[in-house]
Amino acid sequence: xxxxxxxxxxxxxxxxxxxxxxxxxxxxxxxxxxxxxxxxxxxxxxxxxxxxxxxxxxxxxxxxxxxxxxxxxxxxxxxxxxxxxxxxxxxxxxxxxxxxxxxxxxxxxxxxxxxxxxxxxxxxxxxxxxxxxxxxxxxxxxxxxxxxxxxxxxxxxxxxxxxxxxxxxxxxxxxxxxxxxxxxxxxxxx
Amino acid sequence: xxxxxxxxxxxxxxxxxxxxxxxxxxxxxxxxxxxxxxxxxxxxxxxxxxxxxxxxxxxxxxxxxxxxxxxxxxxxxxxxxxxxxxxxxxxxxxxxxxxxxxxxxxxxxxxxxxxxxxxxxxxxxxxxxxxxxxxxxxxxxxxxxxxxxxxxxxxxxxxxxxxxxxxxxxxxxxxxxxxxxxxxxxxxxxxxxxxxxxxxxxxxxxxxxxxxxxxxxxxxxxxxxxxxxxxxxxxxxxxxxxxxxxxxxxxxxxxxxxxxxxxxxxxxxxxxxxxxxxxxxxxxxxxxxxxxxxxxxxxxx
Numbered sequence: 001x002x003x004x005x006x007x008x009x010x011x012x013x014x015x016x017x018x019x020x021x022x023x024x025x026x027x028x029x030x031x032x033x034x035x036x037x038x039x040x041x042x043x044x045x046x047x048x049x050x051x052x053x054x055x056x057x058x059x060x061x062x063x064x065x066x067x068x069x070x071x072x073x074x075x076x077x078x079x080x081x082x083x084x085x086x087x088x089x090x091x092x093x094x095x096x097x098x099x100x101x102x103x104x105x106x107x108x109x110x111x112x113x114x115x116x117x118x119x120x121x122x123x124x125x126x127x128x129x130x131x132x133x134x135x136x137x138x139x140x141x142x143x144x145x146x147x148x149x150x151x152x153x154x155x156x157x158x159x160x161x162x163x164x165x166x167x168x169x170x171x172x173x174x175x176x177x178x179x180x181x182x183x184x185x186x187x188x189x190x
Numbered sequence: 191x192x193x194x195x196x197x198x199x200x201x202x203x204x205x206x207x208x209x210x211x212x213x214x215x216x217x218x219x220x221x222x223x224x225x226x227x228x229x230x231x232x233x234x235x236x237x238x239x240x241x242x243x244x245x246x247x248x249x250x251x252x253x254x255x256x257x258x259x260x261x262x263x264x265x266x267x268x269x270x271x272x273x274x275x276x277x278x279x280x281x282x283x284x285x286x287x288x289x290x291x292x293x294x295x296x297x298x299x300x301x302x303x304x305x306x307x308x309x310x311x312x313x314x315x316x317x318x319x320x321x322x323x324x325x326x327x328x329x330x331x332x333x334x335x336x337x338x339x340x341x342x343x344x345x346x347x348x349x350x351x352x353x354x355x356x357x358x359x360x361x362x363x364x365x366x367x368x369x370x371x372x373x374x375x376x377x378x379x380x381x382x383x384x385x386x387x388x389x390x391x392x393x394x395x396x397x398x399x400x401x402x403x404x405x406x407x408x409x410x411x412x413x414x415x416x417x418x419x420x421x422x423x424x425x426x427x428x429x430x431x432x433x434x435x436x437x438x439x440x441x442x443x444x445x446x447x448x449x450x451x452x453x454x455x456x457x458x459x460x461x462x463x464x465x466x467x468x469x470x471x472x473x474x475x476x477x478x479x480x481x482x483x484x485x486x487x488x489x490x491x
Contacts, residue, residue: 013456028215029239030275036237037455061215075234075274090274096298097322099208100201124201125211126276126298146200170211 001169023056023184026063056160064163085134092129106141122166204321209343213407223434227272236447240276243269248352249435260288284310304489317341331369335390348487349412354476367427417453424457441471
Protein backbone atom coordinates (compact mmCIF):
# COMPACT_ATOMS: atom_id res chain seq x y z
CA UNK A 1 0.00 0.00 0.00
CA UNK A 2 2.87 2.32 0.84
CA UNK A 3 4.46 1.28 -2.46
CA UNK A 4 1.57 3.15 -4.15
CA UNK A 5 2.96 6.39 -2.75
CA UNK A 6 6.63 5.54 -3.26
CA UNK A 7 7.48 4.55 0.31
CA UNK A 8 9.78 1.56 0.84
CA UNK A 9 8.61 -1.05 3.36
CA UNK A 10 9.79 -4.30 4.89
CA UNK A 11 8.39 -6.90 7.26
CA UNK A 12 9.51 -6.85 10.90
CA UNK A 13 9.54 -10.27 12.60
CA UNK A 14 12.58 -10.05 14.89
CA UNK A 15 14.26 -7.33 17.00
CA UNK A 16 17.11 -6.96 14.47
CA UNK A 17 14.55 -5.93 11.83
CA UNK A 18 13.85 -2.75 13.82
CA UNK A 19 17.23 -1.24 12.91
CA UNK A 20 17.11 1.79 10.67
CA UNK A 21 13.33 2.20 10.47
CA UNK A 22 11.82 5.66 10.13
CA UNK A 23 8.34 4.43 11.00
CA UNK A 24 6.45 1.23 11.74
CA UNK A 25 2.94 -0.05 10.96
CA UNK A 26 1.06 -2.25 13.43
CA UNK A 27 -1.44 -3.97 11.15
CA UNK A 28 -4.83 -5.58 11.61
CA UNK A 29 -5.28 -9.11 12.88
CA UNK A 30 -6.23 -10.37 16.29
CA UNK A 31 -4.74 -8.18 19.01
CA UNK A 32 -4.50 -11.19 21.36
CA UNK A 33 -2.35 -13.04 18.80
CA UNK A 34 -0.27 -9.94 17.99
CA UNK A 35 0.37 -9.29 21.67
CA UNK A 36 1.48 -12.90 22.24
CA UNK A 37 3.75 -12.94 19.18
CA UNK A 38 5.31 -9.55 20.01
CA UNK A 39 6.33 -11.03 23.35
CA UNK A 40 7.52 -14.42 22.05
CA UNK A 41 9.52 -12.75 19.25
CA UNK A 42 11.29 -10.57 21.81
CA UNK A 43 9.91 -7.51 20.01
CA UNK A 44 7.69 -6.02 22.69
CA UNK A 45 10.39 -4.32 24.80
CA UNK A 46 12.70 -3.03 22.03
CA UNK A 47 9.73 -1.81 20.01
CA UNK A 48 8.19 -0.19 23.10
CA UNK A 49 11.48 1.64 23.77
CA UNK A 50 11.64 2.96 20.21
CA UNK A 51 8.01 4.05 20.23
CA UNK A 52 8.58 5.75 23.58
CA UNK A 53 11.53 7.59 22.01
CA UNK A 54 9.30 8.91 19.23
CA UNK A 55 9.51 6.38 16.35
CA UNK A 56 6.38 7.13 14.28
CA UNK A 57 3.79 4.34 14.41
CA UNK A 58 0.58 3.75 12.47
CA UNK A 59 -1.80 1.24 14.03
CA UNK A 60 -4.85 -0.02 12.16
CA UNK A 61 -7.69 -1.96 13.81
CA UNK A 62 -5.90 -4.46 16.09
CA UNK A 63 -2.84 -2.22 15.78
CA UNK A 64 -4.84 0.61 17.35
CA UNK A 65 -5.84 -1.70 20.21
CA UNK A 66 -2.11 -2.26 20.86
CA UNK A 67 -1.57 1.51 21.08
CA UNK A 68 -4.55 2.57 23.21
CA UNK A 69 -4.11 3.60 26.83
CA UNK A 70 -7.08 1.48 27.89
CA UNK A 71 -8.73 -1.56 26.24
CA UNK A 72 -12.21 -2.77 27.17
CA UNK A 73 -13.37 -6.35 26.51
CA UNK A 74 -9.83 -7.52 25.91
CA UNK A 75 -8.03 -10.35 27.63
CA UNK A 76 -6.52 -9.54 31.03
CA UNK A 77 -3.06 -10.67 29.88
CA UNK A 78 -3.23 -8.69 26.65
CA UNK A 79 -0.38 -6.18 26.45
CA UNK A 80 -0.60 -2.69 25.00
CA UNK A 81 1.96 0.06 24.44
CA UNK A 82 -0.47 2.57 25.99
CA UNK A 83 0.77 5.50 23.90
CA UNK A 84 -2.55 6.90 22.69
CA UNK A 85 -4.78 8.77 25.14
CA UNK A 86 -8.04 6.99 24.40
CA UNK A 87 -10.23 4.11 25.49
CA UNK A 88 -11.17 1.47 22.90
CA UNK A 89 -13.55 -1.46 23.05
CA UNK A 90 -12.50 -4.60 21.17
CA UNK A 91 -15.05 -5.66 18.54
CA UNK A 92 -16.99 -2.55 19.51
CA UNK A 93 -19.18 -2.69 16.39
CA UNK A 94 -20.11 -6.36 16.89
CA UNK A 95 -19.21 -9.63 15.27
CA UNK A 96 -18.31 -10.22 11.60
CA UNK A 97 -21.95 -10.18 10.47
CA UNK A 98 -21.97 -6.48 11.42
CA UNK A 99 -18.62 -5.64 9.85
CA UNK A 100 -19.26 -2.88 7.34
CA UNK A 101 -18.10 -0.31 4.81
CA UNK A 102 -18.97 3.34 5.39
CA UNK A 103 -17.76 6.82 4.51
CA UNK A 104 -15.99 8.75 7.25
CA UNK A 105 -15.38 12.49 7.53
CA UNK A 106 -11.68 13.39 7.58
CA UNK A 107 -11.46 17.11 6.72
CA UNK A 108 -8.42 17.65 8.97
CA UNK A 109 -6.47 14.98 7.10
CA UNK A 110 -7.32 16.50 3.71
CA UNK A 111 -6.43 20.00 4.96
CA UNK A 112 -3.08 18.89 6.32
CA UNK A 113 -2.25 17.23 2.99
CA UNK A 114 -3.44 20.30 1.09
CA UNK A 115 -6.05 18.22 -0.77
CA UNK A 116 -9.67 18.94 -1.59
CA UNK A 117 -11.81 17.30 1.03
CA UNK A 118 -14.10 14.40 0.24
CA UNK A 119 -15.44 11.58 2.42
CA UNK A 120 -12.94 8.78 3.11
CA UNK A 121 -14.03 5.16 2.53
CA UNK A 122 -13.53 2.95 5.57
CA UNK A 123 -13.66 -0.84 5.90
CA UNK A 124 -14.52 -1.86 9.46
CA UNK A 125 -13.73 -5.55 10.13
CA UNK A 126 -14.74 -6.60 13.66
CA UNK A 127 -13.36 -3.16 14.40
CA UNK A 128 -12.61 -1.71 17.81
CA UNK A 129 -14.75 1.28 18.80
CA UNK A 130 -13.25 4.41 20.33
CA UNK A 131 -15.20 4.91 23.56
CA UNK A 132 -13.52 8.13 24.64
CA UNK A 133 -10.59 10.33 23.66
CA UNK A 134 -8.43 12.09 26.26
CA UNK A 135 -7.04 15.65 25.99
CA UNK A 136 -3.63 14.56 24.68
CA UNK A 137 -5.00 12.86 21.58
CA UNK A 138 -6.48 14.61 18.54
CA UNK A 139 -9.43 13.23 16.56
CA UNK A 140 -8.68 13.29 12.79
CA UNK A 141 -11.72 11.47 11.40
CA UNK A 142 -15.21 10.58 12.53
CA UNK A 143 -18.01 8.23 11.56
CA UNK A 144 -21.40 9.96 11.31
CA UNK A 145 -24.09 8.09 13.22
CA UNK A 146 -27.73 8.52 12.41
CA UNK A 147 -29.86 9.18 15.42
CA UNK A 148 -26.84 10.00 17.58
CA UNK A 149 -25.68 13.56 18.08
CA UNK A 150 -21.93 13.12 18.28
CA UNK A 151 -20.12 11.37 15.43
CA UNK A 152 -17.78 8.62 16.63
CA UNK A 153 -13.98 9.12 16.46
CA UNK A 154 -12.34 6.61 14.10
CA UNK A 155 -8.85 8.07 13.46
CA UNK A 156 -6.74 9.62 16.24
CA UNK A 157 -3.24 11.04 16.52
CA UNK A 158 -0.98 11.89 19.40
CA UNK A 159 2.52 13.12 18.51
CA UNK A 160 4.09 10.40 16.35
CA UNK A 161 1.24 7.94 16.97
CA UNK A 162 -1.44 7.60 14.27
CA UNK A 163 -4.25 5.10 14.68
CA UNK A 164 -7.34 4.07 12.75
CA UNK A 165 -10.09 1.65 13.77
CA UNK A 166 -10.78 0.81 10.12
CA UNK A 167 -8.56 -0.59 7.38
CA UNK A 168 -7.36 2.10 4.95
CA UNK A 169 -5.29 -0.53 3.11
CA UNK A 170 -8.47 -2.30 1.91
CA UNK A 171 -9.58 0.79 -0.03
CA UNK A 172 -7.95 2.81 -2.80
CA UNK A 173 -7.75 5.95 -0.61
CA UNK A 174 -4.13 6.65 0.37
CA UNK A 175 -4.63 9.83 2.41
CA UNK A 176 -3.78 8.19 5.76
CA UNK A 177 -0.75 6.50 4.21
CA UNK A 178 0.40 9.89 2.88
CA UNK A 179 -0.16 11.50 6.26
CA UNK A 180 1.90 8.82 7.97
CA UNK A 181 4.66 9.13 5.34
CA UNK A 182 4.83 12.84 6.24
CA UNK A 183 5.07 11.99 9.93
CA UNK A 184 8.00 9.63 9.23
CA UNK A 185 9.72 12.27 7.08
CA UNK A 186 9.33 14.83 9.87
CA UNK A 187 10.79 12.32 12.33
CA UNK A 188 13.73 11.51 10.06
CA UNK A 189 14.43 15.24 9.80
CA UNK A 190 14.71 15.74 13.57
CA UNK B 191 -36.79 -1.03 14.15
CA UNK B 192 -34.29 -1.16 16.94
CA UNK B 193 -32.11 1.84 17.67
CA UNK B 194 -29.13 -0.10 16.39
CA UNK B 195 -30.59 -0.56 12.94
CA UNK B 196 -31.25 3.18 12.72
CA UNK B 197 -27.67 4.12 13.55
CA UNK B 198 -26.27 1.50 11.21
CA UNK B 199 -28.59 2.13 8.26
CA UNK B 200 -25.90 3.90 6.23
CA UNK B 201 -23.42 1.09 6.72
CA UNK B 202 -22.97 -1.55 4.03
CA UNK B 203 -22.66 -4.97 5.72
CA UNK B 204 -21.92 -8.31 4.07
CA UNK B 205 -20.05 -6.80 1.11
CA UNK B 206 -17.36 -8.73 -0.73
CA UNK B 207 -14.70 -6.38 0.70
CA UNK B 208 -15.93 -6.96 4.24
CA UNK B 209 -16.09 -10.75 3.74
CA UNK B 210 -12.64 -11.07 2.17
CA UNK B 211 -11.34 -8.48 4.63
CA UNK B 212 -11.69 -10.79 7.63
CA UNK B 213 -9.86 -13.55 5.73
CA UNK B 214 -7.08 -11.02 5.06
CA UNK B 215 -6.85 -10.30 8.79
CA UNK B 216 -6.30 -14.00 9.54
CA UNK B 217 -3.28 -13.96 7.20
CA UNK B 218 -0.24 -15.72 8.66
CA UNK B 219 -2.29 -17.20 11.49
CA UNK B 220 -3.59 -20.52 12.76
CA UNK B 221 -7.26 -21.49 13.03
CA UNK B 222 -7.83 -24.36 15.45
CA UNK B 223 -10.63 -26.93 15.74
CA UNK B 224 -12.09 -26.94 19.26
CA UNK B 225 -14.86 -29.06 20.78
CA UNK B 226 -15.30 -27.37 24.18
CA UNK B 227 -15.04 -23.82 25.60
CA UNK B 228 -11.94 -25.01 27.52
CA UNK B 229 -10.26 -26.04 24.27
CA UNK B 230 -11.19 -22.66 22.82
CA UNK B 231 -9.40 -20.93 25.70
CA UNK B 232 -6.32 -23.10 25.18
CA UNK B 233 -6.37 -22.15 21.48
CA UNK B 234 -6.74 -18.43 22.21
CA UNK B 235 -4.01 -18.58 24.87
CA UNK B 236 -1.71 -20.20 22.31
CA UNK B 237 -2.27 -17.33 19.84
CA UNK B 238 -4.86 -18.82 17.46
CA UNK B 239 -6.38 -16.15 15.18
CA UNK B 240 -9.73 -17.96 15.20
CA UNK B 241 -11.35 -21.19 16.35
CA UNK B 242 -13.61 -23.66 14.56
CA UNK B 243 -16.40 -24.80 16.89
CA UNK B 244 -17.14 -28.52 16.45
CA UNK B 245 -18.75 -31.38 18.37
CA UNK B 246 -16.09 -33.86 17.28
CA UNK B 247 -12.71 -33.31 15.66
CA UNK B 248 -12.34 -34.94 12.23
CA UNK B 249 -10.29 -37.87 13.60
CA UNK B 250 -13.23 -38.81 15.86
CA UNK B 251 -15.79 -38.29 13.08
CA UNK B 252 -13.73 -40.67 10.97
CA UNK B 253 -13.49 -43.22 13.80
CA UNK B 254 -17.12 -43.03 14.95
CA UNK B 255 -18.80 -43.00 11.54
CA UNK B 256 -22.50 -42.10 11.27
CA UNK B 257 -23.88 -38.81 9.94
CA UNK B 258 -21.83 -35.76 10.93
CA UNK B 259 -23.96 -32.59 11.18
CA UNK B 260 -23.73 -28.94 12.23
CA UNK B 261 -22.77 -28.60 15.93
CA UNK B 262 -25.29 -27.98 18.71
CA UNK B 263 -26.02 -24.21 18.84
CA UNK B 264 -25.58 -24.32 22.64
CA UNK B 265 -21.99 -25.51 22.17
CA UNK B 266 -21.32 -22.83 19.57
CA UNK B 267 -22.72 -20.15 21.90
CA UNK B 268 -20.60 -21.39 24.81
CA UNK B 269 -17.47 -21.26 22.65
CA UNK B 270 -18.37 -17.77 21.39
CA UNK B 271 -18.67 -16.61 24.98
CA UNK B 272 -15.37 -18.21 26.00
CA UNK B 273 -13.10 -16.32 23.58
CA UNK B 274 -12.63 -12.88 22.00
CA UNK B 275 -11.22 -14.14 18.68
CA UNK B 276 -13.45 -15.00 15.67
CA UNK B 277 -15.49 -18.20 15.91
CA UNK B 278 -16.18 -20.30 12.81
CA UNK B 279 -18.54 -23.26 12.49
CA UNK B 280 -19.24 -25.92 9.88
CA UNK B 281 -22.37 -26.54 7.81
CA UNK B 282 -22.90 -29.62 5.62
CA UNK B 283 -22.26 -29.17 1.88
CA UNK B 284 -25.47 -27.84 0.33
CA UNK B 285 -27.27 -27.53 3.69
CA UNK B 286 -28.27 -23.87 3.44
CA UNK B 287 -30.65 -24.16 6.39
CA UNK B 288 -27.76 -25.12 8.68
CA UNK B 289 -25.91 -22.11 7.28
CA UNK B 290 -28.91 -19.88 8.05
CA UNK B 291 -28.85 -21.14 11.64
CA UNK B 292 -25.13 -20.41 11.91
CA UNK B 293 -25.69 -16.91 10.53
CA UNK B 294 -28.46 -16.36 13.08
CA UNK B 295 -25.99 -17.46 15.78
CA UNK B 296 -23.62 -14.77 14.46
CA UNK B 297 -20.64 -17.03 13.91
CA UNK B 298 -17.89 -15.05 12.17
CA UNK B 299 -17.22 -17.49 9.31
CA UNK B 300 -19.12 -20.51 7.99
CA UNK B 301 -17.16 -23.50 6.68
CA UNK B 302 -19.19 -25.42 4.09
CA UNK B 303 -17.26 -28.53 4.88
CA UNK B 304 -16.62 -31.98 3.43
CA UNK B 305 -15.76 -33.12 6.98
CA UNK B 306 -19.51 -33.24 7.65
CA UNK B 307 -21.81 -35.59 5.72
CA UNK B 308 -22.99 -33.80 2.53
CA UNK B 309 -26.67 -32.82 2.42
CA UNK B 310 -26.85 -32.25 -1.34
CA UNK B 311 -24.98 -34.29 -3.93
CA UNK B 312 -25.34 -31.77 -6.75
CA UNK B 313 -25.43 -28.27 -5.26
CA UNK B 314 -23.28 -26.29 -2.93
CA UNK B 315 -24.83 -23.45 -0.92
CA UNK B 316 -25.48 -20.17 -2.78
CA UNK B 317 -23.19 -18.21 -0.53
CA UNK B 318 -24.02 -14.81 -2.02
CA UNK B 319 -27.33 -15.01 -0.15
CA UNK B 320 -25.54 -14.58 3.22
CA UNK B 321 -23.92 -11.63 4.97
CA UNK B 322 -21.59 -13.91 6.96
CA UNK B 323 -18.57 -14.98 4.89
CA UNK B 324 -17.91 -18.59 3.84
CA UNK B 325 -14.79 -20.71 3.51
CA UNK B 326 -14.89 -23.80 1.29
CA UNK B 327 -12.46 -26.62 0.63
CA UNK B 328 -10.92 -27.39 -2.76
CA UNK B 329 -8.60 -30.04 -4.16
CA UNK B 330 -7.78 -28.18 -7.39
CA UNK B 331 -8.17 -24.78 -9.01
CA UNK B 332 -11.38 -25.58 -10.87
CA UNK B 333 -13.10 -26.58 -7.64
CA UNK B 334 -11.74 -23.46 -5.91
CA UNK B 335 -13.08 -21.17 -8.64
CA UNK B 336 -16.51 -22.83 -8.63
CA UNK B 337 -16.72 -22.20 -4.88
CA UNK B 338 -15.60 -18.58 -5.37
CA UNK B 339 -18.23 -18.12 -8.09
CA UNK B 340 -20.82 -19.33 -5.55
CA UNK B 341 -19.62 -16.65 -3.11
CA UNK B 342 -16.87 -18.24 -1.00
CA UNK B 343 -14.64 -15.51 0.48
CA UNK B 344 -11.82 -17.87 1.42
CA UNK B 345 -10.55 -21.17 0.00
CA UNK B 346 -8.75 -23.84 1.98
CA UNK B 347 -7.01 -26.75 0.36
CA UNK B 348 -8.90 -29.81 1.63
CA UNK B 349 -6.15 -32.22 2.46
CA UNK B 350 -7.48 -35.34 4.18
CA UNK B 351 -8.99 -34.23 7.50
CA UNK B 352 -8.45 -36.29 10.64
CA UNK B 353 -5.46 -38.25 9.33
CA UNK B 354 -2.53 -36.24 10.70
CA UNK B 355 -1.00 -36.96 7.29
CA UNK B 356 0.10 -33.92 5.30
CA UNK B 357 0.45 -35.65 1.91
CA UNK B 358 -3.03 -34.80 0.58
CA UNK B 359 -2.83 -31.16 1.71
CA UNK B 360 0.46 -30.85 -0.16
CA UNK B 361 -1.06 -32.43 -3.27
CA UNK B 362 -4.05 -30.04 -3.22
CA UNK B 363 -2.01 -26.95 -2.46
CA UNK B 364 0.45 -27.77 -5.25
CA UNK B 365 -2.48 -28.40 -7.62
CA UNK B 366 -3.99 -25.00 -6.92
CA UNK B 367 -0.79 -22.95 -6.79
CA UNK B 368 0.62 -24.72 -9.87
CA UNK B 369 -2.55 -24.13 -11.89
CA UNK B 370 -2.53 -20.45 -10.91
CA UNK B 371 1.06 -20.19 -12.14
CA UNK B 372 0.18 -21.84 -15.47
CA UNK B 373 -2.68 -19.39 -16.01
CA UNK B 374 -0.35 -16.43 -15.60
CA UNK B 375 1.69 -17.79 -18.50
CA UNK B 376 -1.25 -18.42 -20.84
CA UNK B 377 -2.17 -15.99 -23.63
CA UNK B 378 -5.63 -14.48 -23.83
CA UNK B 379 -6.98 -17.13 -26.23
CA UNK B 380 -5.64 -19.98 -24.07
CA UNK B 381 -7.53 -18.62 -21.06
CA UNK B 382 -10.87 -19.65 -22.63
CA UNK B 383 -9.65 -23.18 -23.06
CA UNK B 384 -8.30 -23.26 -19.50
CA UNK B 385 -11.66 -22.03 -18.19
CA UNK B 386 -13.38 -24.85 -20.06
CA UNK B 387 -10.91 -27.46 -18.77
CA UNK B 388 -11.25 -26.19 -15.21
CA UNK B 389 -15.07 -25.94 -15.51
CA UNK B 390 -14.68 -22.47 -14.02
CA UNK B 391 -16.02 -19.02 -14.99
CA UNK B 392 -13.84 -17.27 -17.58
CA UNK B 393 -14.02 -13.99 -15.61
CA UNK B 394 -12.27 -15.53 -12.61
CA UNK B 395 -9.64 -17.18 -14.84
CA UNK B 396 -8.96 -13.79 -16.49
CA UNK B 397 -8.71 -12.20 -13.04
CA UNK B 398 -6.01 -14.71 -12.04
CA UNK B 399 -4.16 -14.06 -15.30
CA UNK B 400 -4.14 -10.34 -14.48
CA UNK B 401 -3.30 -10.50 -10.76
CA UNK B 402 -1.24 -13.68 -10.48
CA UNK B 403 -3.15 -14.99 -7.50
CA UNK B 404 -6.48 -16.47 -6.42
CA UNK B 405 -9.22 -13.79 -6.04
CA UNK B 406 -9.63 -14.73 -2.35
CA UNK B 407 -7.12 -15.80 0.35
CA UNK B 408 -5.86 -19.41 0.09
CA UNK B 409 -5.48 -21.26 3.39
CA UNK B 410 -4.42 -24.85 4.00
CA UNK B 411 -6.24 -27.58 5.96
CA UNK B 412 -6.35 -31.32 6.41
CA UNK B 413 -3.46 -33.21 8.00
CA UNK B 414 -1.27 -30.58 9.69
CA UNK B 415 0.16 -32.16 12.86
CA UNK B 416 3.57 -30.56 13.48
CA UNK B 417 5.24 -27.12 13.37
CA UNK B 418 7.26 -28.28 10.36
CA UNK B 419 4.01 -29.26 8.57
CA UNK B 420 2.82 -25.67 9.06
CA UNK B 421 6.10 -24.27 7.75
CA UNK B 422 5.91 -26.61 4.74
CA UNK B 423 2.45 -25.51 3.61
CA UNK B 424 3.21 -21.83 4.23
CA UNK B 425 6.30 -22.16 2.03
CA UNK B 426 4.17 -23.86 -0.64
CA UNK B 427 1.90 -20.80 -0.80
CA UNK B 428 -0.73 -21.14 1.94
CA UNK B 429 -1.57 -17.81 3.60
CA UNK B 430 -2.70 -19.35 6.90
CA UNK B 431 -3.38 -22.82 8.29
CA UNK B 432 -6.28 -24.74 9.80
CA UNK B 433 -5.30 -27.35 12.37
CA UNK B 434 -8.01 -29.83 13.28
CA UNK B 435 -7.24 -33.05 15.09
CA UNK B 436 -3.49 -32.34 15.13
CA UNK B 437 -3.57 -30.29 18.32
CA UNK B 438 -6.09 -31.84 20.67
CA UNK B 439 -5.16 -35.41 19.63
CA UNK B 440 -1.54 -34.82 20.64
CA UNK B 441 0.18 -35.44 23.99
CA UNK B 442 0.50 -31.75 25.03
CA UNK B 443 -2.11 -29.65 23.14
CA UNK B 444 -1.27 -26.27 24.72
CA UNK B 445 2.40 -26.52 23.87
CA UNK B 446 1.85 -27.95 20.41
CA UNK B 447 -0.73 -25.26 19.63
CA UNK B 448 1.71 -22.52 20.54
CA UNK B 449 4.54 -24.18 18.64
CA UNK B 450 2.41 -24.40 15.49
CA UNK B 451 1.46 -20.70 15.84
CA UNK B 452 5.11 -19.70 16.13
CA UNK B 453 6.17 -21.94 13.23
CA UNK B 454 3.41 -20.43 11.05
CA UNK B 455 4.54 -16.88 11.85
CA UNK B 456 8.26 -17.62 11.43
CA UNK B 457 7.86 -20.25 8.71
CA UNK B 458 11.03 -19.20 6.86
CA UNK B 459 13.17 -19.31 10.00
CA UNK B 460 14.22 -22.97 10.27
CA UNK B 461 16.12 -22.41 13.51
CA UNK B 462 12.98 -21.04 15.06
CA UNK B 463 10.89 -23.96 13.79
CA UNK B 464 13.53 -26.36 15.18
CA UNK B 465 13.41 -24.66 18.57
CA UNK B 466 9.62 -24.78 18.95
CA UNK B 467 9.53 -28.40 17.68
CA UNK B 468 11.92 -29.70 20.34
CA UNK B 469 10.45 -31.96 23.02
CA UNK B 470 6.81 -31.40 22.07
CA UNK B 471 5.79 -34.93 23.03
CA UNK B 472 3.90 -37.30 20.83
CA UNK B 473 2.06 -35.97 17.78
CA UNK B 474 -1.28 -37.50 16.83
CA UNK B 475 -0.71 -41.04 15.60
CA UNK B 476 -2.02 -40.43 12.09
CA UNK B 477 -3.24 -42.61 9.26
CA UNK B 478 -1.76 -43.89 6.03
CA UNK B 479 -3.97 -42.58 3.19
CA UNK B 480 -4.10 -46.01 1.47
CA UNK B 481 -5.62 -47.53 4.64
CA UNK B 482 -8.63 -45.18 4.69
CA UNK B 483 -12.14 -46.47 4.03
CA UNK B 484 -13.40 -43.09 2.91
CA UNK B 485 -11.71 -40.04 1.43
CA UNK B 486 -13.45 -36.93 2.75
CA UNK B 487 -11.76 -34.83 0.06
CA UNK B 488 -13.87 -36.61 -2.58
CA UNK B 489 -16.98 -34.95 -1.15
CA UNK B 490 -17.96 -31.76 -2.99
CA UNK B 491 -17.88 -31.15 -6.73
